Amino acid sequence: MWIYMCFYSIMMTLFLQNHLAISSSYDENATHLSPKMQKLALFQFKLSFTINSSTAEFCEDAPSVSKTMNWSMSSDCCTWDGVTCDHMTGNVIGLDLRCSHLEGSIRPDSTLFNLSFLQNIIFDSNSLHGELPLEIFHLPNLEVLSLEFNSQLIVKLPKHKWGSSSNLQLLALTQTTLSGGIPDSIGYLKSLTFLSIFQCNLSGPIPRSISNLTQLTYLNLGFNLLSGQIPDSLANIQNLGILYLNNNNFSGPIPRSIGNLTQLLLLDLDSNYLTGQIPRSVGNLTQLTLLQLSSNYLTDRIPDSLASLQNLQLLSLGRNNLIGPSPSWISNCRELSFLDLSENSLTGPLPSNLILPNLTFLDLSHNSLNGTIPSWFFHSPLLTYISIDHNEFTGQVYVFGSLEMYSLKYLSLSHNNLTGGLEHLPWKILTYLDLQSNMLQGSLPASICNSSSLDILNLSHNNLTGVLPSCTRGLNYSLSVFDLRMNSIEGSLPSALVNFRKLRSLNLHGNKLEGTIPLSFSKFDYLEVFDVGNNQINDTFPLWLETLQNLQVLILKSNKFFGIITNVSKIEHPFPSLRIIDLSNNEFSGPLPAKYIQNFKGMMNKDANKMERTYMGNSLYSDTMMLVVKGVEIEFIRILTIFTAIDLSRNKFEGEIPEYIGNLESLRYLNLSHNNLTGHIPSLVGKLLMLESLDLSFNLLVGVIPQELTSIYSLSHLNLSQNDLTGHIPRGPQFSTFENSSYAGNFGLCGPPLSRRCIRETQQEEFEDDEDDGFFFSGFTWESVAIGYGCGVVVGFVVGYVMFMAGKPKWFTGIIARELGLKIRRLEISVGYQPNMNRILI
């Protein structure tokens, strides 16, 4: 977003410089105030404002005091700061109150409207409030009206001919609130060359009369709620150089007549609901340097006519429904720096002979491209960003090693059919490497130890073997994510792994690791996720991890851990951030780890449901997790930061369930099944009001099912089977949804849903099923999970894959926006720019 603004201000500045230099004539014969009276009017205008030093916070070079400080009645108003006069007549013709710390509103009777010689009014940085009086549009000599960034200002454009119609050249209302849409009367502004109503909550259609604005060179209506079709008549604006209609609700086809706008340098229709083909006539826009049609519903092939767009620097057609082969004519666009064709249905191999010497950003991800990686990839020395994930590319991954000599930072090759080993990859220069879900083999090369810039490394779901690297060099590693899950890595966890000191997420799930957890791991100060589930680690519980202040997810499931988890903790608050702990399917014995359960602060957040739903990780990497839900192991591709779980099932824990488990008020998932737990179900379990899944099956529990459990309205899965519970099954709204299987194997239980009647059963009580489905099962979450996994057995704490892939995350759009702005900047003002991918990536 900021880059739109940034570019926008450049345009404004250019315009204003040109404009203010030529002070044009004015209507001499109208009845006007004398210069003295104009001074008085200005002074009164000043008095209608207050001074607020914080209103200029977005101004780069704002003066520390208000411009109006030196507006004194004893001096000539033409020397006042921000005021411009005609040299000959002394009339006030310009008012530039940018960054002047003023605050207030302009009233309809403001003396401003007596200053009939005014040609320019420039007012910004959040200073104006209230509704802008229509009178301002009737100042007869007005040429420039710029009120941008007054987010509290409400603007209504006059419905009839404006007093300033014939003179107005620049109208800039960026980030004000425009109510009432664009009126037909806009067509009267015959002199308008610059119109920006960017991000103004503008709704309704573009009126056809816009075609009367034949002088227009810059039109920016981006980031509004405009709807309807893009009018054909736009094509009359022959001088148009820059057209932003992006991020609106436009629908229908892109009009063929757009090809008449042969002066266009920039065309941005991104993020609308446009359908149909890309018109062949776009190929007539041979001046275009930027063409952005991404995030629409465009179909069919990319027309070959675009081959004539030889000045293109940015081409973005991503997130549409385009088909056919990847366009080979792109080699005509030798200036191309940014190419995004991602998330379409392009097929077949890449052209073998593209030469794009200036290419820096390439995104072809989420298509069905196949074949091997062509050699031209390696003749684009400026490439910093390559994303070709989710295709069907084959061949050896080592070919990317030759990019080591260039500036590559981001390499995403996941979900392809690449083979080979990892030795020859550009380890030294990359900050992001994603190779997940390919068919890579071999061991982790020693060259990984050279990866001092690497931030995210995802090698999951491959066929890698060998041992983990022992990087002992004194390098300052920046690695924050190391994901090796679902490979065949062997050996033990090296103590030296802790040299990757910045690790936030270490995921080694599903390998063949043995041995113990090194003591050194207590130095992973930033670690949030530690997952060594599904390995063959033979150790006691790693008590030393209890000091990790940031550890949120600890997964040791399905290993050979054994022994009593001692209740002797060295510190007052062990595992202070832990939210998810899975120790299931090991050989832990003795009592449940009461001291820990008592202290899991991360599971005691009463306000969890009020928190925003966010996911662990960031836009470049999301943490994942396997969890057994209703007996089925499921991979969750994202973990909500409010999800909490304790799974201690399938061990040899014995003794009673501690009462204070009821303190874990934000616990959502509790599985203590398949142990040797004895005693009663504590009634305090009823305090776990966010609980959704409770499994205490296959234990030796006795007594009645506490009535308190019926107050857990969010509970959607309950399994108490195979215990020695007795008495009446309690009834309650949620309980009426559980079936026999929840209670099976408890021969002392009676009452519905079991067919066994209780001896002194009174008449059937009626319950209103208020269908309170609890937090996670409500609304979209459940729906999308069901879609994502195609099964109904998932606790809805992640949003499904489908939902995620439907729209690229925000950061991606961000990159385009920035990249776009940068390119235009280069184009317009020829300022050199070195892409800083680090900044873009973070």
Ligand SMILES: *[C@@H]1O[C@H](CO)[C@@H](O)[C@H](O)[C@H]1NC(C)=O
């Ligand atoms: C101003 O008035 C004079 C005399 O009435 C006339 O000659 C002149 O053309 C007028 N100027 C304009 C700009 O209307």
Ligand SMILES: *[C@@H]1O[C@H](CO)[C@@H](O)[C@H](O)[C@H]1NC(C)=O
């Ligand atoms: C000054 O402006 C800031 C930022 O716009 C605003 O939050 C604050 O309330 C204003 N102060 C007064 C006294 O109006």
Ligand SMILES: *[C@@H]1O[C@H](CO)[C@@H](O)[C@H](O)[C@H]1NC(C)=O
């Ligand atoms: C007001 O300030 C401007 C800019 O700082 C200066 O040029 C001008 O002379 C000042 N006018 C008076 C009356 O002090």
Ligand SMILES: *[C@@H]1O[C@H](CO)[C@@H](O)[C@H](O)[C@H]1NC(C)=O
């Ligand atoms: C636009 O131009 C057409 C033809 O010149 C004219 O008939 C119409 O009145 C104009 N509309 C506006 C709103 O200026």
Ligand SMILES: *[C@@H]1O[C@H](CO)[C@@H](O)[C@H](O)[C@H]1NC(C)=O
């Ligand atoms: C576009 O140009 C073509 C050919 O020059 C012309 O026939 C057509 O009327 C134009 N369309 C518009 C809407 O200006």
Ligand SMILES: *[C@@H]1O[C@H](CO)[C@@H](O)[C@H](O)[C@H]1NC(C)=O
């Ligand atoms: C515009 O493109 C169409 C289709 O590509 C072509 O037939 C037409 O001649 C072009 N018009 C101009 C003015 O170049």
Ligand SMILES: *[C@@H]1O[C@H](CO)[C@@H](O)[C@H](O)[C@H]1NC(C)=O
């Ligand atoms: C590549 O894709 C094309 C089009 O889908 C298909 O015809 C071809 O067989 C594929 N080639 C390979 C090697 O899979």
Ligand SMILES: *[C@@H]1O[C@H](CO)[C@@H](O)[C@H](O)[C@H]1NC(C)=O
């Ligand atoms: C493309 O690269 C060449 C050579 O590096 C350079 O001279 C030219 O300015 C670049 N063009 C653009 C549009 O960046």
Ligand SMILES: *[C@@H]1O[C@H](CO)[C@@H](O)[C@H](O)[C@H]1NC(C)=O
């Ligand atoms: C990619 O690998 C998968 C799994 O081995 C296989 O089913 C698929 O046919 C392969 N695709 C290509 C294009 O080789």
Ligand SMILES: *[C@@H]1O[C@H](CO)[C@@H](O)[C@H](O)[C@H]1NC(C)=O
């Ligand atoms: C992994 O490699 C082994 C041995 O090379 C092979 O048998 C197995 O099929 C491979 N697995 C996958 C998923 O490619």
Ligand SMILES: *[C@@H]1O[C@H](CO)[C@@H](O)[C@H](O)[C@H]1NC(C)=O
């Ligand atoms: C774990 O290691 C100990 C000692 O090294 C060994 O006696 C024991 O059999 C191992 N346990 C398993 C389940 O492999």
Ligand SMILES: *[C@@H]1O[C@H](CO)[C@@H](O)[C@H](O)[C@H]1NC(C)=O
């Ligand atoms: C439970 O305890 C009994 C007897 O103490 C033992 O036979 C059984 O194996 C234990 N079960 C589990 C799951 O530890």
